[in-house]
Amino acid sequence: MSLDLDTLSFILLGSISTVALLSIRNAKGPDVHPLLLNSQADPSRLRHAGETAIYRSRMHPNGSPLLMTMDRNIRTLHDLFENGGIKSQAQAKYLGNFNGQTYEWQTYDTVYKRVQDFRSGLAAFAELNSKTNDSSSFVGIFAKSCPETMIAEQAANSHSYVTIPITANARTTLLSHILESTSLTTVVVDKETLPILLSVANGTSVKYVIVNGKAKDTDLKLAKEKGIELEDFENIEALGSSKPVEKVVPGPDDISSIYFTKTKTGKKAGVILKHKNVLANIAAYIAIMPPNQKVTSADRLLQSYAPGNALNRVLIGMMTYVGGSIAFGAEIADDEEVADITSLQKCAQEAKPTIVASTALPMKQIKERVESQYGNSFLYKRGYERKKNLLLSNGRLVVDNRYDMLVFRDIRQKIFGGSLKVVFLEDYGDIGDLSMFVRVVLGAQAVPTYNRTEAAGTITASMFYDYSANGSSRGAAIPCNEVKLIDLPDEGYLATDYPNPRGEICVRGSNVFSGYWNDPSATEDVLDGDKWFMTGDIGAWQPNGTLELIGRKK
Template identity: 30%
Template sequence: METDALTIALTIAIAIVLALSSVTHIRNEGETVIHRSKTVPHGILLTKRPSEKVKTLYDVWQTGAAVNPTGRSFMFMLQNQFAFVEATYEQINMRISGFGTGFVKVTGLKPKTDTPVGIFMPYSQESFVAQQAFYRYSFVAVPIHDLRSNDLLVEVVDQTKLKAIIVSQKVLPLLLQSLKECPTIKTIIMAGIYISPEQLELAAQHGVRLLKFAAVEYEGSWSPMAPVQPDPEDVAMINYNTKSTSLSKGVMLTHANLIAAMTAFTEALPATKRFTSKDRLLSHFSNGDVISVFLSSAIILAGGSLVFPSGLMKNVLHDSQASAPTIFASTPIILEKIHEALQLTYGQGSMFKRGFAAKLALLQAGRVTTTSLWDLIGLGEVRSKLGGKVRMVVTTHPTKPETLDYIRAAMGIHVIATYGRTETSGIVTARNMLDYTSVPHLGPPVGCNEVKLVDDVTAGYTSADEPSPRGEILIRGPNVMKGYYKKPSATSVAIDEHGWFHSGELGTFHANGTLEVLGKKKKTKSAAGAASA
């Protein structure tokens, strides 16, 4: 019997996914078996770090900076201009050291004291320098993002008792208006070019020093302090998810947590697709998205380049064309907007329709390519809209399947989609980038954690369900958070005595060991009360 190309391709894809999943057949009543990555079968320790030399985010920087210290490795937008400037690892290293030293001098805060410091600004060169400085001198970063009102800002400051905060020029007015409700803040460092006399006076009325980022950096550049290195179990960041209308609990993530996530993400990539010193990452994830931390850490460890985009939705394509990244990391909504925009511009032409149909057929047969005839005569311009050099798109759950197919077929770019929670350092599973099927799964567990499902009576999901078990998703591993900041009761509800984090999300395991998310678990009144404690 003759087998068609599509059947062969699907068989290969399923075999690849199966090869990346490992399960134990031992399970408890009301639970599924425990699933792991094939790279760390049961009896082997879960992935923690890339090497014995890299245990903290400070180690990541030191290792990556040594790969190509004089190479042009950082690109960022000039103030309000459509142009990128470049800097080397050596130059950025001096800025990190200068700002960190200056920060200690002007604030009087002592390193290695678990002191939280706010970062209330978009992903940018300044926010990057600040975070790296905090890793170097063992402070705790508190990224504040996507705020819809000053009430949420005040709540973050109140919970963490922030004494110092770094802000962008755009959000400075909001913070100044909130100083009455934020009495713990004593120093504001503004990343921008202008502070008005009125703003200085308003800050002074509340006993707050208002300084420019550049001035703090300059202050510390004269006599840089020696690093005060963190330990792996030290908290690197406290993350608040402020995308909803109410503030969530602060998630404490240690250096060890984030190193485990970075390492597992890298190992989930095919060996020939992993980041190298020739790669350039453009990411649209914010400071508060943990995926931003492990992606930037992975590219730094390889000695690659980082691009700090303008942060404006209308400039997404321009930023990519101007910086020519090889790795493009974006949220589902941004990718879907790009898809819509390109489809509106090119999708109505007969040549594009014929070319896309032909390349979609190639995709379904197991091929992602940029060298077909259609790439030469019709689709090359579409690919160029991301700069022409992108070889990999990294995104998260849930991204529309038609958008993923468009990126793979029309643009000839591989996609890796991940699933994770803030509490798990941003990653739990990763879909194999060579799996082009339309099955709505999110891949098998990555190497830093193991996953199981537990029966959920309210939803009617059980481990005995056919054809696939269903239940609440539980995760355990070195990527799971230290706990919720100053909320021991909520921590004990979320993480049980065996170290399993109860995600509050429902899922199912397919026969090949890949996970599909089905939705959120309904909270009972008792659980909700305990979680808020």
């Protein structure tokens, strides 16, 4: 029997792909086969005028369905919580809170019980309706990231309520805008954010406030004057424990959360994210981890994102699914110009995380601090150049050569506790040689990402082992979405630009939002009839299928 050319080509391509996926294991070989680095995405064969080809992850190429979940039995965030570490790691550490000296840990079993109690207590305390997908089901979370904010969010999601996460350092103008836009009646706060909420509560719909921590007498008095019913977080749990309520399980198309972010026109609007959107991004993060970097129950995430950042929920979901642990206490707000890296390092030294995810800001400051202390030493400079050469020339990341023993291991121990494996970096600009610093000095894989709230977190992520990528590269599309660029002739960016097609970045997929809350005009500005989200960001395709960020539309 003879084989035609198309069949032979298909078999050959399959063989090459299989070989390329195998990392070379010997000490002198690169960490990954060069063929994988040279072709990181799958572009469509056809494209429309004024647009580039549609680029997809090679895990879910053009013609195949986009990734939606990691398990067919998991369709919502409630399913993920019920079927993740709760089942496999019941007695293992799950959520840790830093008390200034050490971490206080709660097990999966403990957290599961607290979620059930808080869910029932919330249902009994506040006048909320499940599964309405409107303001009657909204629960605001105006607080810092901690075990209690995660418990409140999961309790709300498990009862088909909709959470409105608000960053603790949000300006009062934004807070007032959110309260007015959503008609929030119920808000979970820290004792530190309670006075801020009360200061803007006049004339709003706020009626029920749950406080994590002991409220001051002055705040209790002010709440009473404003007709707001105030209750402690612990009391809500106790109420739920004494009066359990049957849970109301959400569906994939139910709204999980509404995140307020700046649109491309500059105004603040609420991004509607359904359970299926967030779940798709969680599944994508799990999928892009290579076999020898897979996240497991042994991993620990140092949580530095605020509740108002959508990626916060994605990373918590990833760790929850695999049964890993999450260390809180190192939160850094998205809009901070100077990060408190002393506090960050103190948390890290105690938590000893294997995974860190943050904006590039704190990592840049850590790099500056390390270079100011060690940069002039012969061992540091010589070791840096030698290890950098191994990365660029040999494609190898090493953590146990003589320079690691002499200088870098001590730095790793002092900064992140010595167990770090992966750093996810988020930044809209050129991060320069920050990824190289992470790999050489911290001995961890650096994965720059391109994130938008409207995509439930991440759109593209750099490939592990892509050591020669420039500081503006953000990798290929993740498996749950597809990306294209469209012409911006007024700004001189065209899909026909050679050798790098350029234009406005557009994304479509399982993770992309369905619109802005109560703002159809803003939605129409960014979502076309085919569900493409036009980000307002400008990018360029590299020959290997990775996306380079150029800037923002004027």
